[in-house]
């Protein structure tokens with residue numbers, strides 16, 4: 001599947017923040033985020049409160065402020081929300097004013113390049129959206145400092161592992177200013193960093209480590225891997241090394257093969273944790289993997305990266321929040337039948353890691369998850385290298401930009417991924433000819449663009465003259481399919497959505513305070529079902545329902561699949577999680593019809609099932 005030679009010779013570039021806007025259900029989803037934990041944290045979480053050292057106080061002064069701003073800025077811009085924009089401006093203003101003559105910035109006590117790398121990313125977005133003239137000279141001074149001082153005051157710990165994120169901002173400034181001197185800072189950043197290219201080429205992490213022999217390594221850390229996936233691409237851009245380019249596809253292949261999950265995620269709790277569907281994946285890894293894929297699809301134009309991006313955005317991301325986004329998990333599990341305080345078979349996470357709440361296990365995700373939805377929406381459309389546009393991921397959205405010197409607006413009207421059609425409506429300069437590349441997912445079953453057959457797993461070129469009011473119909477028919485998992489179980493997918501058993505949920509507050517307490521979630525209905533399948537096929541009755549917010553809740557599931565199933569009496573909870581998926585011969589109860597709902601809707605769920613014929 002992951003083959004660099006099959007990748008098209010094409011690249012895209014991100015549009016400036018603000019060019020792509022959410023519409024329809026995605027607009028509502030971003031509003032849910034803004035009204036949820038994201039909007040409440042400054043008042044209810046001291047680490048992002050007025051005492052943050054990133055606002056001049058003496059509180060948290062490391063990565064949490066920058067993480068939050070890196071997501072707050074695009075959320076505020078995409079929603080055009082004045083209140084959120086003025087909040088973002090407060091953090092940005094303090095940061096810009098904190099810079100000393102030598103280029104240093106941030107809290108006085110800060111002596112670590114890593115939080116600065118995050119804040120630099122937030123500043124690039126701010127400059128794109130607002131045109132703030134302070135950002136370019138600020139970053140120039142900072143990168144001169146890096147070039148000058150990093151050789152004697154080197155990166156350490158996280159900054160070494162996450163060097164590619166620093167490089168992205170240097171590349172951004174280089175594109176904007178054309179200052180070739182920045183290549184020295186880029187080379188120094190590359191020199192300071194871990195070689196993710198070599199890691200993914202060798203990839204010794206082929207199983208979950210035994211507790212007794214586990215030793216911390218930046219190379220096995222789940223978030224570092226999610227971020228490191230883009231590092232070979234950045235290395236290739238800096239050096240031109242062909243083996244670095246090829247390591248990109250190798251990264252996905254290795255992580256899928258040894259740690260992959262049905263959603264396209266890989267496990268890590270907190271280190272790479274193997275193939276069992278009861279291992280956890282940290283929320284930071286979900287949003288960072290998405291950000292890496294947004295970079296990869298731009299750099300290499302491989303439509304498969306778009307397929308994977310949608311799979312994470314529409315399954316793994318919403319699954320790990322309560323429906324109104326007031327609580328999040330640290331670790332999510334594909335087979336997650338019980339969320340409570342209990343020691344689980346994590347590599348080294350704490351017993352509260354799968355609670356839904358304010359900061360279960362550790363507060364990094366509380367600060368970092370905000371970038372997930374808004375950066376995804378901002379990346380749905382990109383500029384193509386033939387001076388046209390590309391629709392790299394599907395979802396209700398609109399793009400407004402200039403193409404070949406003339407203003408264009410395209411809107412994607414759709415309820416994707418819950419429906420299979422997208423109507424593109426054009427407004428803007430008339431009799432305007434430019435290429436539009438439309439991603440056709442690999443799973444599409446007989447896709448068409450304006451009635452013309454399109455190739456699954458490709459970018460379909462629409463090279464035509466546009467007139468205001470024109471529309472184009474994109475059809476991406478979704479067939480319900482069964483995927484055999486390494487556990488021996490099966491998963492059910494339809495289009496970009498993974499389906500899970502709907503389990504009755506009881507939410508109990510276990511600690512903390514309103515409005516952001518921590519919840520355990522207990523099952524109120526049986527979960528130990530096997531599915532009746534016929535090889536790669538399953539007999540499913542699909543019901544499409546009206547989209548009602550909150551979209552990612554078991555009650556409001558916008559699409560439901562009814563399938564035949566039977567209880568497996570011997571399949572029980574072991575150490576707080578569903579036991580291993582039964583395979584071979586197992587006892588079965590009588591046949592009944594069960595409901596599967598999108599993985600993102602099911603906060604308790606079974607996703608890898610035993611099967612019978």
Ligand SMILES: [Zn+2]
Pocket residue numbers: 282283284285363364365366368
């Ligand atoms: Zn985290």
